[in-house]
Amino acid sequence: MITIGIWIAAGLTLCIYSFLYKDNPFYKFAESFYVGISAGYWLIYTYAYVIQPMLIEPIRNRGEFVLLIPAFFGLIMLSRWVPKIAWLSRWSIAFMVGIGAGLGVTGYIQGFLIPQIQATILPITGFNITSLNNLIIIVGVITTLLYFYFSKEHKGILGWTSRIGITFIMIAFGASFGYTVMARISLLIGRFYFLIYDWIIPIFG
Amino acid sequence: MIKGKGIPLAISFLTGTIIIIAFFIPHAPFGSFEEISLRWYSIIAGFTMLLGVDSLLRLHTNKIKRKENHWAYSIVLLFGFLLIVIVGIISTIRYGNAFLTGSGFMYMYDNMIIPLQSTMFSLLAFFIASAAYRAFRARNFDATLLLITAIIVMFGRVPISEMISPKIPIFTEWIMSVPQMAAKRGIIIGIALGAIGVSLRIILGIERSYLS
Amino acid sequence: MNIIKKLANIDRRIIFIVIAIVVIIPLIFKPKFPIVVSEPVQKAYDAVNNLPEGANVMISIDYDAASMPELQPYLEALLSHCFMKDFHPILIVQWQLGAPLGTQALEKIAAEYNKEYGIDYINLGYRPGYVAQMVGIGREIRTYFNSDYKGDLIEKYPVMNNIHNYDDIDLLIGLEAGATGQVWVQYAGARFDQRIVLALTAVSAPDAYFFFQSGQIEGLVGGMKGAAEYEILVDKPDMAVAGMAAQSFAHMLIILFIVFGNIAYFVDKRKKNKAKGGIK
Numbered sequence: 051m052i053t054i055g056i057w058i059a060a061g062l063t064l065c066i067y068s069f070l071y072k073d074n075p076f077y078k079f080a081e082s083f084y085v086g087i088s089a090g091y092w093l094i095y096t097y098a099y100v101i102q103p104m105l106i107e108p109i110r111n112r113g114e115f116v117l118l119i120p121a122f123f124g125l126i127m128l129s130r131w132v133p134k135i136a137w138l139s140r141w142s143i144a145f146m147v148g149i150g151a152g153l154g155v156t157g158y159i160q161g162f163l164i165p166q167i168q169a170t171i172l173p174i175t176g177f178n179i180t181s182l183n184n185l186i187i188i189v190g191v192i193t194t195l196l197y198f199y200f201s202k203e204h205k206g207i208l209g210w211t212s213r214i215g216i217t218f219i220m221i222a223f224g225a226s227f228g229y230t231v232m233a234r235i236s237l238l239i240g241r242f243y244f245l246i247y248d249w250i251i252p253i254f255g
Numbered sequence: 256m257i258k259g260k261g262i263p264l265a266i267s268f269l270t271g272t273i274i275i276i277a278f279f280i281p282h283a284p285f286g287s288f289e290e291i292s293l294r295w296y297s298i299i300a301g302f303t304m305l306l307g308v309d310s311l312l313r314l315h316t317n318k319i320k321r322k323e324n325h326w327a328y329s330i331v332l333l334f335g336f337l338l339i340v341i342v343g344i345i346s347t348i349r350y351g352n353a354f355l356t357g358s359g360f361m362y363m364y365d366n367m368i369i370p371l372q373s374t375m376f377s378l379l380a381f382f383i384a385s386a387a388y389r390a391f392r393a394r395n396f397d398a399t400l401l402l403i404t405a406i407i408v409m410f411g412r413v414p415i416s417e418m419i420s421p422k423i424p425i426f427t428e429w430i431m432s433v434p435q436m437a438a439k440r441g442i443i444i445g446i447a448l449g450a451i452g453v454s455l456r457i458i459l460g461i462e463r464s465y466l467s
Numbered sequence: 468m469n470i471i472k473k474l475a476n477i478d479r480r481i482i483f484i485v486i487a488i489v490v491i492i493p494l495i496f497k498p499k500f501p502i503v504v505s506e507p508v509q510k511a512y513d514a515v516n517n518l519p520e521g522a523n524v525m526i527s528i529d530y531d532a533a534s535m536p537e538l539q540p541y542l543e544a545l546l547s548h549c550f551m552k553d554f555h556p557i558l559i560v561q562w563q564l565g566a567p568l569g570t571q572a573l574e575k576i577a578a579e580y581n582k583e584y585g586i587d588y589i590n591l592g593y594r595p596g597y598v599a600q601m602v603g604i605g606r607e608i609r610t611y612f613n614s615d616y617k618g619d620l621i622e623k624y625p626v627m628n629n630i631h632n633y634d635d636i637d638l639l640i641g642l643e644a645g646a647t648g649q650v651w652v653q654y655a656g657a658r659f660d661q662r663i664v665l666a667l668t669a670v671s672a673p674d675a676y677f678f679f680q681s682g683q684i685e686g687l688v689g690g691m692k693g694a695a696e697y698e699i700l701v702d703k704p705d706m707a708v709a710g711m712a713a714q715s716f717a718h719m720l721i722i723l724f725i726v727f728g729n730i731a732y733f734v735d736k737r738k739k740n741k742a743k744g745g746i747k
Contacts, residue, residue, distance in 0.1 A: 055366035062367060066374040070381055070483045082328040084371040086335025088564070089308045091368060094343035094353050094360065095563050099593045100301030103614045120295035124302030128309060137258040140466050142299055144263035145270055147465050149296045151454035152274025153598055153654075158454075161653030161683075162447040166440055169681030183433050187680075190437025191444070198445045215441070220397045222438035224404025225430055226673050229690065230383065231409055233537060233669035235490070235717040236691035237377035239710040240536025242490055244370070278658075293599035294610055300596030304563075352618050354567065354592070356574060364567050372532040372564070380717075384486045385479045388724040392732045402729075406722050412692055414500035415715035421503065428505055436676040443677060 053252075060249040063241060190218040264460045271458035312336070339363050404430060475731035482724070489720045493712035500711050507679055508696040511664045511686025514638060515548055522554045522637035523630055527651065530644035531564035534668045538642045540707035541666045541694035542572045545640065548701045550580035550587070555626050557636070559612065560593035561600075561647050570616065585624035592616030597647060601654040607631055633659040638685075643667045648675060652683050666693065 065080035105121055108114040123142040130139045170191045172184035196208060197215030204212045270292060277289035315329040339360070346358035353360035393399040410416050411427025456462035504512075515524065526545070530538045549556045558573055560566040573590055582588055591612040594600055600611050608631060614620050621627040629635055639661050641648045648665045655661040662685055665675050669690030678684045688697055691714060694707035 051362075055362060059366045059370040063370045063374045066371065066378065069378065071480065078325065078328050079331055080371060081375075082331040083335040083367075084375065085311070086332035087339045087363065087367055088372075089311050089332075090336040090339030090343065091364070092304045092563065093308050093340055094347070095566075095593070096301055096304050098347070098353055098618070099563075099566075100298065100304075100595055102618060103592075104298050104301065104594065104611075107614060107618075117295075117298065120298040123295070124299045124305075127299070127302055127306050130306070131309065131313065140260070140263040141266060142302075143465060144266040145292075146296060146299055147457055148267035148270030149274055149292055149599065151267065151457040152271035153602065154450055154454035155271075155275055155458075156278040157598075157650075157653045157657070158447040158451045161657035162443060163451075165657065165681050165683055166444055166447075166677060169677070170440065183429075186433050187437045187440075190434055191441045194438045194441025195445060198441075215438075216397060217400060218434055218438035218441070220400040221404045221430065221434045222442075222673070224401040225408045225435040226670075227401065227405040228408030228412065229669040229673050231387070231405075231718065231721055232412055232690050232692065232714070233534075234377070234380035234383050235714055235721075236537045236669065236710065237373060237533070238380035238486075238490055238717070239494065239691070239713045240706075241370075241374050241377045242487075242494055242713075243536070243706060243710065246491070246494055290603065290606055290610070293596075293603045296599040297594060297596030297603070297611060300599070301594075304595070352616075354570070354616055356570065361567060368564065369532040369535065373535050376533040380490075381483045381486055384717075384721055384724060385482045387721050388477075388482055388728045389479075391725050391728060393729050402725065406725060409718045409722055412690075413715040413718045414502050414711050415719065417501055417503045424503060424505065431673065432676055432680060435673060436680055439674055440677040440680075443674075 056249055056252075060245060063245060189214065194218050260463065260466050263466050264463070268458055268460060271454070275458075339367075404435075471731050471734050475728065475735070486717065486720060489716045490713045493716050494709070497709060498712045500715060502695050502699050502708060502711060504696045504700060505693075507676075507687035507689070508693050508700070509686075510679075511666070511688050511693075512548070512697060512700045514662065514664050514685040515545070515554075515640075516552070518552070518554060518637050520553070522552075523557055523635060524549050524554050525557045525559065525636045525639045526569070527639065527641045527647070528558065528560040528565045528569035529562050529647040530568075530642055530668065531562050532568065534644040535568060536706070536710070537668045537691045537694065538644065538666060539568060539572060540691065540705055541688055541697055542569070542642055543576055543705065544694065544697045544701050544703055544707075545666075546572055546576035547579070547703050548697075550576060550582055551701070553587075554637075556588045557626070557630065558588070558590040558616075560591075560616075561597045562644065563593055565644075566593050566616070586626055589621070589624055589626050590616045591621070598650055598654065601650060602658065604655070605632055605659040633661045636661060638662050638664060640664045640666065643671055643675075645671065646674075649678075652678050656683050664688075 062080050062083075065076040068074055069077040105117055109117055123145060126135075126138040127142045128139070129135045170188060172187060174181045174184055193211050193215035195215070197212040197219065199208070199212070202208055273285055273288050274292070277285035280286070281289070312333070315332050318329040319326050319333075342359045342363055343353045346353040346355075346360040350358050355361065391402060391405075393402050408427055408430060411423045411430075416423040416427075453462060457465070518524070526542070528542075546556060556573065558569050560569055570590055573588065577584070577588055584590075592615060594611045603610050609621070612621065615624070633639075633655060639651065639655055641651045641663065643665055644667075648667060648671070651663055651665070656663050663683070664686040665678070665684050666688035667675055667690070669692070672687065672689030672693070675684065675687050675689075679687045688694065691707050691710055695711050698704050698708050
C-alpha cells in the first residue's frame with residue numbers, strides 16, 4: 051500500500067513537472083485534480099475542526115444552544131447565491147468585518163506602531179559601529195516612510211530624502227528577491243529528494 | 256429597511272466599538288462581550304470555507320453543463336472532490352476522525368495533496384531561474400542596487416560562501432538586519448497607519464465597499 | 468558576439484534542465500559544506516534551550532505542503548530539542564492544509580524519544596478565525612480547543628491540566644509560511660506579553676527582521692538554511708543539512724545566470740548604440 055502511494059505521488063509530481071516542457075493534458079489533469087481534492091479536504095476539515103468541536107460537542111454535551119446564533123450567521127453567508135435573500139449575508143460579513151476592524155485598530159497600534167517606532171529611537175553615542183548602524187536604521191525608516199508620502203510633490207528636501215528612501219527600498223527588495231530564490235530552490239530540493247530517495251532508489255533496492 | 260445597509264453598518268459599528276472598548280476595559284460587560292463575540296467570529300469564519308467550496312463547485316458544474324472550453328477537466332475536479340469526500344466520510348465513520356494516521360483520508364493527503372501542492376510551488380524555482388537569466392537587468396542605478404543586493408544575499412546565505420570567507424555571511428546578515436530591516440520597517444509602519452485608518456473608516460461607516 | 472546573442476536567447480527548457488541537474492547531482496553525491504550558525508537562529512535555539520524544567524512550548528503550524536521542505540526539517544529538529552529537554556510541546560494549527568504535517572512530525576519524533584501522548588505532548592489541531600482565537604486564548608484556551616485533533620476532550624489529558632492561557636505557555640513558536648506570524652506578534656506578543664520565536668519560509672523571513680530587532684520575537688529561523696543551522700545545533704543533521712550543497716550550487720548557478728544575462732544585455736546595448744551613432 052505504501053509503495054503504491056509513493057508511485058501515485060511520484061506520478062502526480064511528474065505530471066506537474068511536465069508543464070516545464072509545455073502545457074499538456076497530464077498537467078491539466080493533475081492541476082484540476084489538485085483543486086478538487088483540496089476543496090474536498092476543506093469540507094471534511096470544516097466538519098472535523100469547526101462543526102464537530104465548536105458546535106456539535108458544546109451543544110450536545112454542555113447545552114450551549116446559544117451557539118446556534120453564530121451557526122445561523124455562518125449559514126446565511128451562503129445566501130449570497132440566492133438573490134432574493136442575498137442581503138442576509140451582509141449581516142455576517144458586517145459582524146466579521148466589525149470585529150476585524152476593532153481588533154485591527156488596537157492590534158496595529160499596540161503590536162506594530164508603538165514597538166516599531168520605539169525600536170527606531172536608537173542612541174547615537176560617538177563614532178562607533180553600533181552608532182553607525184543605529185543611524186542607518188533611523189535614516190532608513192524615516193526616508194522610506196517619506197518616499198511613500200504622496201500628498202506633496204517629491205521636490206526639494208522631500209525629493210532627496212525620498213531618493214535616499216528608494217535606495218533603502220531597493221536594497222530591501224534585492225534581499226527579498228535573494229530570499230525568494232532561496233525558498234524556491236528549497237522547494238525543488240524537497241521534491242527531488244522525494245523522487246530520488248523515496249521513489250527511484252527503492253526501485254533499484 | 257431590513258434589506259438595506261443600515262443594519263449591517265450598525266452591526267459593524269457596535270462590534271468594532273465594543274472590541275476597542277474591551278481592550279481598555281476588559282471587565283464586564285465589555286470583556287464578556289468580547290469573549291463571546293470572538294468565539295462567534297471563529298465559528299462564522301469556519302463557514303467561509305464552505306462558501307469557497309460552494310463557489311468552486313458551482314463554477315465547475317456550470318462549466319460542464321455549458322460544455323465550455325476544457326470542461327472535461329472540470330469533471331476531473333469534481334471527481335477528485337467526490338473521491339476525497341467519500342473517503343473522508345468513510346474514514347470518519349471507521350476511525351471516528353478522518354485525520355488519524357492510517358486512515359484512507361490521510362493516505363490521500365500524503366500521496367496526493369502533498370506531492371501536488373509542493374510540486375506546484377517548486378515549479379517556481381525553474382521560472383525564477385529563467386527570469387534571472389532573461390529579465391534581471393542592471394538598467395539603471397536602482398535596478399543595479401537591487402541586483403547587487405540580491406547577488407550578495409543569495410551568495411551569503413549558502414554554506415559555499417562560508418568556505419570562501421566567513422566575512423561574507425556576516426556582511427549578508429548585516430544587510431538583512433540593518434538597511435533591509437530599516438526599509439521593511441518603514442513599509443510596515445506605513446501599512447499599519449493605513450490599516451488603522453481603514454479600520455476606523457469601517458467602524459464609522461465611511462468605508463462601505465465590503466457591503467456591496 | 469554571435470555566441471553571446473545565441474546564448475542570451477537560449478530555449479528556456481535548457482535552463483530548466485541545467486537547474487535540475489545542478490540540484491540533483493549534489494543531492495546524490497552529498498558533498499559536505501560547513502554550516503555556520505547565524506545569530507537569529509542561535510537566539511531561537513537559546514530561547515528554547517534556556518526554558519525552565521517541564522516548560523510548555525506551544526508550536527503553531529502555520530504552513531502547508533507548499534513550504535514543507537523549508538519548515539518540516541525545522542519542526543522535527545525543534546521537537547527533538549523539546550523532547551531531549553523534557554519540555555511539553557502543545558501543537559496547534561492555523562493553516563488547514565498543514566495540520567497533518569504537524570501530526571506526522573510529532574508522532575515520528577515522539578516515538579524516537581518514547582514520549583507519551585497526552586502526558587508529554589498534545590496535538591490540538593486546527594480552529595478557524597485565527598485573529599479572534601489568538602486574542603481569545605489570552606483568556607482561556609478551552610473556549611477554542613476544548614478537544615484535541617482526534618476530537619477527544621482535553622480534560623482527559625494530564626498535560627493540559629494546568630494550561631489555560633498564555634500565562635501557562637513558556638514559549639510560543641510559530642512556523643510561518645505567510646503573515647500569520649505577524650498576527651501572533653501583534654496579539655499574543657504585544658497584548659499578552661507572550662515570548663515568541665518565529666521560523667519562517669525564506670520568502671517571509673525578511674519581513675520578520677524588524678520584529679527581531681525590536682525584541683518582539685526572541686529568535687528567527689529563516690528557510691531551509693535556518694533549519695539546517697538548527698539541525699546542527701541539536702546535533703541531528705538531516706534533510707535540511709543534506710539540501711545545503713544543492714542549495715549552494717543552485718544559488719551559484721542563478722548568480723551566473725544573472726551575470727551572464729547582464730553581459731549579454733550590455734554587449735547588445737553597446738552594439739545598438741554604435742549602430743545608432745553610425746546612422747547619425
